[in-house]
Amino acid sequence: MNETKLHSRLREACPSGVGDLDTSAKDPFVVVEAAALVEAMVFLRDDPACAMEMLHLVTATEREAAIEVAYHLCSYTHHHSLTLKVVCPRPEGADQEWSPSVPSVASVYPSADWHEREQYDLLGVRFDGHPDPRRILLPEEWIGHPLRKQYVYPTSSGDIPLELDATPIYERPEGWTDPEHAPRAAGTPLVQPPNAPSARPHAGGKAPPPKPKGEGDEPATKPKPKPKGDGGAAPKGEGGDDMAAKIAAIKAAKAKKKKEGDG
Amino acid sequence: MGLLNNAFPDNALTRTVDEAIGWGRKSSVWPMTFGIACCAIEMMAVYAATFDLDRFGAGVPRATPRQSDLIIVPGTVNAKMAVRVKRLYDQMAEPRYVIAMGACVCGGGPYVKWGYNTVKGVHKIIPVDIFVPGCPPRPEALIDGILKLREKIGRNDVFRRRQEAKEQMSAAYEA
Ligand code: SF4
Numbered sequence: 001m002n003e004t005k006l007h008s009r010l011r012e013a014c015p016s017g018v019g020d021l022d023t024s025a026k027d028p029f030v031v032v033e034a035a036a037l038v039e040a041m042v043f044l045r046d047d048p049a050c051a052m053e054m055l056h057l058v059t060a061t062e063r064e065a066a067i068e069v070a071y072h073l074c075s076y077t078h079h080h081s082l083t084l085k086v087v088c089p090r091p092e093g094a095d096q097e098w099s100p101s102v103p104s105v106a107s108v109y110p111s112a113d114w115h116e117r118e119q120y121d122l123l124g125v126r127f128d129g130h131p132d133p134r135r136i137l138l139p140e141e142w143i144g145h146p147l148r149k150q151y152v153y154p155t156s157s158g159d160i161p162l163e164l165d166a167t168p169i170y171e172r173p174e175g176w177t178d179p180e181h182a183p184r185a186a187g188t189p190l191v192q193p194p195n196a197p198s199a200r201p202h203a204g205g206k207a208p209p210p211k212p213k214g215e216g217d218e219p220a221t222k223p224k225p226k227p228k229g230d231g232g233a234a235p236k237g238e239g240g241d242d243m244a245a246k247i248a249a250i251k252a253a254k255a256k257k258k259k260e261g262d263g
Numbered sequence: 264m265g266l267l268n269n270a271f272p273d274n275a276l277t278r279t280v281d282e283a284i285g286w287g288r289k290s291s292v293w294p295m296t297f298g299i300a301c302c303a304i305e306m307m308a309v310y311a312a313t314f315d316l317d318r319f320g321a322g323v324p325r326a327t328p329r330q331s332d333l334i335i336v337p338g339t340v341n342a343k344m345a346v347r348v349k350r351l352y353d354q355m356a357e358p359r360y361v362i363a364m365g366a367c368v369c370g371g372g373p374y375v376k377w378g379y380n381t382v383k384g385v386h387k388i389i390p391v392d393i394f395v396p397g398c399p400p401r402p403e404a405l406i407d408g409i410l411k412l413r414e415k416i417g418r419n420d421v422f423r424r425r426q427e428a429k430e431q432m433s434a435a436y437e438a
Contacts, residue, residue, distance in 0.1 A: 138380060139343045146379045153379050157342035164371055164383040169349075170390060 003028040006050060006082050013043045029070065029083035034102050037086055041108045044073060044082070051077040055105070058115035060123045062149055066090055067100045069125055071112075088125075096150035104130040122147040273423045281421045288332070288358065289320075289416040292409070295331035296324040297351065300338025302365035302399040314402045321409055328354040333412070334389075335405075339367040339374065340382045352389040360416065362408050363391045366398040373398065 001009070007021040007030055017036025022029050032040050044052040057072040066089045074081035088100030104127035106113040116127040117136035124145035127133065135142060141158065144151055156162050159169060271277045294316075298306060309316050316322040325331040328351045340348055352361065363385050366372030371383035382388060392415060395408040 137343075139346075142342075151379070157380075158346075160342050160345045160382060161387050162342060162378075162380070162382060164375060166383070166387055168387045168390075170388075 001049065001078060001080050003080075003082055006044075006080065009047070009049065010040060010043060010082075013047065014039050027072075027083050029085045032084050032086055034086050034088070037084070038103050038105060038108060040084065041071070041073075041105050045108060049078075051075045052082065053077065055109035055111050055115075058105075058112055058119060060119045060125050062123060062147065064090075067123065067125060069100075069102050069119065071105070096148065099124040099126050099145075101126040101128050103128050106130055121145065124148060267422060269420060269423065271422045277422045281419070281423055282417075284421045285417040285419050288419070289413040291323075292319075292321040292333045292360070292412065292416065293323050293325050293331045294321055294333040294335050295328055295351070295355075296326050297334060298337050299340065299344060300365075300367065302337035302367070305399040305402055306335055306337045306364060306405060309402045309405050314406060316406070316409065319406070319409055319413065328352070329356060331355060332358065333360045333362065335362045335364050336368045336385045336389075336391075337364040337399075339372070340385050340388065341378075341380045342382065343380075345382045345385075345388050348385065349388050358416075358419070360393075360412055361385075361389055361391045362393045362395060362405075362412060364395045364400060364405055364408070366396055369394045369396050 003021060003023065010030065011018045014036055017033035018040060019031035044050045052073040052075045054074050054076065055071060056074060058069065060067060060069045066087050069086045071084040072081065073084065086102050088102065090098065102125060104112065104116055106116060113131065114136060116130055117132070117134060119125045120127060120133060121135040121137050122145055134140065139157060154162055161169065308314060310322060310324060321333065334352060334355065336348060363369050367374065368385040371378060371381055374381035375383055385391060393408045393412050395404050397404050
């Protein structure tokens with residue numbers, strides 16, 4: 001069966017909550033209401049004509065207006081596949097702490113268990129009824145969900161420093177305390193040349209706020225570790241400005257070329 | 264050797280004994296069976312027949328940190344793993360040596376800019392003797408690192424007084 005037939009069959013079985021089929025995407029998908037998700041999954045698994053034996057991927061995407069959770073199903077018996085999507089619209093005035101919630105399908109497909117934990121860990125999607133709703137990749141005490149657009153990069157995790165210019169933990173003086181770091185704005189790299197705002201294009205999200213000038217990454221009180229190995233340190237000082245100018249020039253040249261190519 | 268460590272003056276006898284001990288140590292550097300990420304694949308190639316680390320006496324990966332002299336850290340150390348790496352290192356008996364293998368453990372590698380979870384170099388966690396850069400390093404590079412480590416181990420002062428030896432060396436260097 002192709003996706004169109006699968007979709008009409010699914011719609012017959014559970015008429016409420018199953019949306020239209022979007023065939024414009026490379027992987028055609030059906031948008032399903034969160035409330036009808038488990039029912040639709042059970043039908044797709046148990047119906048002999050669909051026989052979706054495997055849920056091979058659960059992913060989530062953060063967009064400006066919503067967080068989308070996608071379920072990729074496929075069938076060994078009939079060699080067909082279908083993608084279901086649950087769209088959780090962002091409520092008006094929701095802050096970055098907002099996390100959508102979707103019913104868990106781990107009871108239908110056991111393989112969803114770890115995938116859902118991963119989506120919780122990295123994007124903060126809560127799965128109601130999940131048997132073991134913990135983080136899976138990051139440490140248990142981690143704060144925030146790193147793949148969110150508004151995520152603030154940490155400078156350390158417990159005792160473990162996460163910055164390039166951090167003092168090695170075995171060289172810390174007696175009574176060492178975590179130096180006060182200003183939390184970084186979303187999308188700011190951990191180490192960047194002084195005064196060069198991030199040039200990272202922000203897919204879908206808002207552009208990152210430019211960093212206030214003169215606010216270096218390293219506090220003045222922190223002793224600088226000896227450079228033991230060449231870790232590809234970012235260009236510092238005057239070199240950084242030169243670099244930024246060069247990069248801008250190269251980018252402009254590329255954009256021009258592309259325009260000419262299009263026209 | 265605790266009490267006897269660096270307790271003797273530098274003379275022909277202690278130097279010979281030190282050299283003998285150094286030769287013994289460097290000829291049987293037992294690494295720990297330990298791999299984290301993609302670099303570990305290359306490290307396994309070094310242990311296996313084609314490159315054969317056993318030629319240098321380091322081909323006996325031990326299953327426990329308590330039996331090993333060397334920890335090769337091959338692969339990305341993230342925040343969760345760093346705690347384990349530190350604990351393994353703490354469990355090793357002195358003298359212990361560390362090789363940082365790959366760009367990731369030398370300073371962050373591909374994750375240096377956007378890695379929210381990567382420790383930018385394992386030398387932030389444990390003191391490193393040899394850095395082997397590359398992503399991943401060729402097996403020859405790791406073998407070179409181990410040869411460098413062998414040289415370093417062979418130069419260690421065990422019984423000789425460390426300060427005197429240091430002064431002598433610097434004097435010889437200046438002369
Ligand atoms: S240095 Fe390269 S090959 Fe080695 S662990 Fe890092 S990413 Fe993998």
